[in-house]
Structure formats: C-alpha cells, structure tokens
Amino acid sequence: MAIKFSTTFLLRKLHQLTGIVPLGIFFFVHIFTNSTAMNGAANFNKHVQDIHDIPYLLLIEIFGVFLPLLFHSIYGVLISAEAKPNAFTYSYERNWFYILQRATGIFLFLFLLFHILNFRFGLLPGLNQTPVAGHASEAFSIVSREFQMVGIMILYILGVVATAWHLAYGFFLFAVDWGIVIGENAQKLTLKACLGLALLLSVVGINAAVSFIRPCGIFPQALCEAPKAAATTAPAQTKF
Numbered sequence: 001m002a003i004k005f006s007t008t009f010l011l012r013k014l015h016q017l018t019g020i021v022p023l024g025i026f027f028f029v030h031i032f033t034n035s036t037a038m039n040g041a042a043n044f045n046k047h048v049q050d051i052h053d054i055p056y057l058l059l060i061e062i063f064g065v066f067l068p069l070l071f072h073s074i075y076g077v078l079i080s081a082e083a084k085p086n087a088f089t090y091s092y093e094r095n096w097f098y099i100l101q102r103a104t105g106i107f108l109f110l111f112l113l114f115h116i117l118n119f120r121f122g123l124l125p126g127l128n129q130t131p132v133a134g135h136a137s138e139a140f141s142i143v144s145r146e147f148q149m150v151g152i153m154i155l156y157i158l159g160v161v162a163t164a165w166h167l168a169y170g171f172f173l174f175a176v177d178w179g180i181v182i183g184e185n186a187q188k189l190t191l192k193a194c195l196g197l198a199l200l201l202s203v204v205g206i207n208a209a210v211s212f213i214r215p216c217g218i219f220p221q222a223l224c225e226a227p228k229a230a231a232t233t234a235p236a237q238t239k240f
C-alpha cells in the first residue's frame with residue numbers, strides 16, 4: 001500500500017512542531033529586527049551586527065532555521081499535493097482556510113528560496129550580490145536598494161502577509177490538533193484570536209518593509225526616534 005504522508009503520525013506531529021517552535025520563534029525575532037529599521041539605518045545595522053556577533057551563529061542557523069525550514073517546507077508541499085479541497089462543496093470558512101493554508105505554504109516555499117538566496121547569500125544575478133552576512137554595516141542599504149523596486153516591494157508585502165496568515169492559522173491548527181483547545185466555543189474564540197494575530201503581524205511586517213524606503217514606515221514620523229538617520233543613509237524615496 002502506498003504511504004500517505006498526510007497521515008503518517010510522527011512526521012505530521014514533527015511538521016506541526018517545527019512550524020511553531022523554531023520557525024514561529026524565528027519569525028517573531030526576525031520581524032522585530034526588521035522593525036528596528038523604523039528608527040533608521042544605523043539602528044537596523046546595529047541589530048543585524050548584534051545577531052552576527054552571536055557565537056556559533058552558523059550552527060544555530062543550520063539547526064534552528066535552515067533544517068527545520070527544509071523539513072517543514074518539503075513535507076508541507078507533499079501533504080499539500082495530497083490535499084482534498086472541498087470549499088466548493090461545503091462553504092464553511094474553515095474549508096477555505098484549509099485551501100489558504102496550503103496555498104500560502106507553497107507560495108512561501110518559493111518566496112523564502114528567493115529571499116534567502118537574495119539577502120542572506122547575495123546569490124541572485126541581476127539583484128543583490130552582497131550577502132548581508134559579513135556586511136552588517138551595509139544591511140540597511142542592501143535591503144533599501146531592493147525595496148525601491150515596486151515589484152520587489154509588492155513581493156515582500158505578499159511574503160509578509162502570507163507568513164502572518166500561515167503562522168497564525170498554524171497556531172490555531174496546532175492548538176486544536178494537540179488537544180489544547182477542545183470545546184466548540186473555545187475553538188471559535190481561539191480562531192478569532194489567531195485571525196487577529198494574523199492581522200497584527202501583517203501590519204507590523206508591512207510597516208517594517210516600508211521603513212526601508214520611508215523613515216518610520218507607515219506611521220507618522222513623530223513616533224520614531226531617529227527617522228532622519230534613515231533619510232540620510234537610504235537612497236532617495238521610491239516612486240511608489
């Protein structure tokens with residue numbers, strides 16, 4: 001009998017766990033570091049440098065980010081291929097969420113491949129050729145130069161929103177599947193909280209992206225500490 005990846009118990013649990021523990025935590029840290037761009041280039045570069053000063057960083061990256069991401073993505077694509085969407089038969093919102101979870105997963109697989117090769121390794125011909133690793137003092141200008149391109153900015157906004165949704169709805173699925181939230185009302189409430197979290201993470205992520213082309217991002221500049229530093233170090237404003 002053929003193996004069904006979507007019902008292989010241990011792999012399935014490991015898939016859910018890798019989504020929450022290393023990858024979920026990584027995303028919160030990453031969105032925080034990116035948000036420091038609100039307060040200017042020097043501030044963002046300093047935070048990137050602080051990360052690069054962590055001892056054994058490469059090992060932490062390999063075991064804490066790259067391997068869990070590889071497993072989570074490949075297994076996610078396999079179970080998406082076995083998906084049986086029924087949103088057209090049953091119009092319950094959770095059937096649509098089921099499709100959206102798989103669609104965002106496949107999009108994120110491609111987006112993250114692009115993103116990591118581009119910024120972490122500087123390996124995309126025609127785009128950025130300077131890896132952020134080892135060039136922390138140039139981190140802001142590397143990202144800012146790319147985000148001047150409207151197509152790249154739109155791609156990143158989609159990437160941030162897809163990640164926010166995928167992670168927040170992933171929290172809901174995890175809580176239900178691991179028996180943390182059992183009753184019907186508790187599940188409805190948790191779903192609302194997770195949708196709220198998706199919205200919050202989307203706004204924070206979009207603001208972080210916009211901060212690379214406009215001091216203080218989408219917020220009034222009076223709210224930021226050192227917006228002028230960003231304005232002087234970043235290239236001219238984009239024609240957005």
Ligand code: HEM
Pocket residue numbers: 027030034048051061065069112115116119120131132133139143156159160163205208209
């Ligand atoms: C505002 C949008 C974003 C910006 C400005 C941004 C910026 C960066 C930069 C500069 C790096 C290289 C870091 C380094 O080498 O130290 C990086 C790496 C990375 N980013 Fe993002 N990113 C964004 C969105 C995302 C999203 C939505 C995800 C989804 C989870 C993500 C996942 C990653 C991963 C997995 C790495 C590799 C981490 C590592 O090297 O350990 N990023 N990002």
